[in-house]
Amino acid sequence: MKNSAIQKAVSLVVVGLGLLAAVPVFAQTGAVSGHCADDKGQAIVGYPIVIERQEVKGVYKTKTDKKGNYIYMGIPLGQYKVTLQDPTGKTVFFISKHVGLDPSPTIIDFDMAKERAEQAKSIESNPEAKKQQELNEKNAKEFAGLHALFEQGQALFEQKKYADAAATYEQALAMTKEGDRNQIVVLGRLADTYEKAHQYDKAVEDYRKALAATPNDALLHNSLGNALAEMGKIPEAQAEFQKSAELDPPNARMAYFNLGVVMYNSGHMDDAVAAFQKAAKADPTYADAFYWQGLALMGKATLQGEKVVAPEGTVDALQTYLKLEPTGKYASAAQQMLQAIQGGVQTEYKKTKKKG
Known part of the structure; x- marks a missing residue:
């Protein structure tokens, strides 16, 4: 009887230890949930929620339901960055929070009206932040205007209305800042337009302006070579094609081919053959x-x-x-x-x- 009682006691202890040992297994994961509402308090439906673990790499994804709610269960405990994205993947807002040993999910709501109000309040109390926001808003408006003009110029270019396209790109160029990437892009497109309009002197001028800001752009060197060739400046064109090929070996076939055509048209057959051979070698x-x-x-x-x-x-x-x-x-x-x-x-x- 005594041994039987001891065995039962031991069994109970073992079972008890087993239960105690099992607790951490279930307790090492948590959950996050929340509600997402837009600036007008309306539910944000079907937007991605990205849950990123900060200490150790780990990414978990879900979406808001028809009521703007979301939940994700079974994630390891730790510090997380939870991001609300729009359907294109652009970040709307993110919140950092720790997911701990709570029996209920960690609540992370996205109340955009509240968040915007707090942002505005914070900016108002910080003159530097307010100044930066005003600058950002100004830049955004300017970029929107620049983008609209660029798209208009592109449409005219595709319609082969090169004079109108050039005038539109000139307007866009006036909205860019010196040395800015947008300026380089507009200059290149403006030069392309002048080249198509057979205004090669203007094309060469704008290609060179763009190259002054980005001297290692192989495509610009190739385009400049074409414009110079049309002006009959063969040695200069030859140098630009060679530069283009050297800067972008994987795509050198285009530069060497263009060089070959220029040499052929100018009656330099040996140089033409050599250039075409290089184009074929670059791409068999x-x-x-x-x-x-x-x-x-x-x-x-x-x-x-x-x-x-x-x-x-x-x-x-x-x-x-x-x-x-x-x-x-x-x-x-x-x-x-x-x-x-x-x-x-x-x-x-x-x-x-x-x-x-």
């Missing part, structure tokens, strides 16, 4: 680079009686183009050139072995 799938390479090489072809003798590499370039673009815009021309070369005509072309 760029079919146009191979076609123009073949075209430039054909510009160096000679006639021996009735025979066309094309430089080495011509056939390979044209065949590569056709392999990449068998029905491309230059396919017919490429086939005609190959027929002229290969139609029983001996050439200097020697087929090179393909690299494995």
Whole structure:
């Protein structure tokens, strides 16, 4: 009987210890809940709630329901940043709070009318904060006006109304600040517009102004090269294309291709071939680079009686183009050139072995 009683007592102790040991397992998590209301006191429906743990990385997400309420259960105890976002993911407001060992969820409400009122009160009592808010509001209004003009200019540009687009971009430019990123963007677009309107001197001037603020912009160097080429300033254009390619090697094909076209149009066939070869090397799938390479090489072809003798590499370039673009815009021309070369005509072309 005594042993039986002891065994029962031990069993009770063990069970008791088991229960005590189990308590922390359930007590180590908490919950957050709250109500979200807008400036007019109306429920904020369907907005994301992002709950971020601060001490250790952890992110939990939920949404407000039809009544503006939300709840998230089973999160570890600790300090959290709880953010109310709009449907686009933009932060509306956030609150930092500790989630502890409370039997009920930690309440974190978003009462925007109350929060705005407290913000305004805080700003009124702080002259520097008030000044900063006024500046922010002014900048926001100016940006809205700038953005509207920029969009208007873009619409006119797409309609090919370049004179009107340029005038609109000039208005937008007047609203920017010296050295500001917005100024650089507007200058670049204004220069693009002048280039399309064949006002190359103005285009060059604005490209250079933009590059003065951002000298490592490969696209601006490429665009400046195009405008200079249209003005017949070939050496300067060549330097800009080369600079563009050096600044952005992954996209160098565009700069080298443009350089090749400029060299071809100016009758510098050796330079054109070299540029097209670089474009093809930068992007071996760029079919146009191979076609123009073949075209430039054909510009160096000679006639021996009735025979066309094309430089080495011509056939390979044209065949590569056709392999990449068998029905491309230059396919017919490429086939005609190959027929002229290969139609029983001996050439200097020697087929090179393909690299494995």
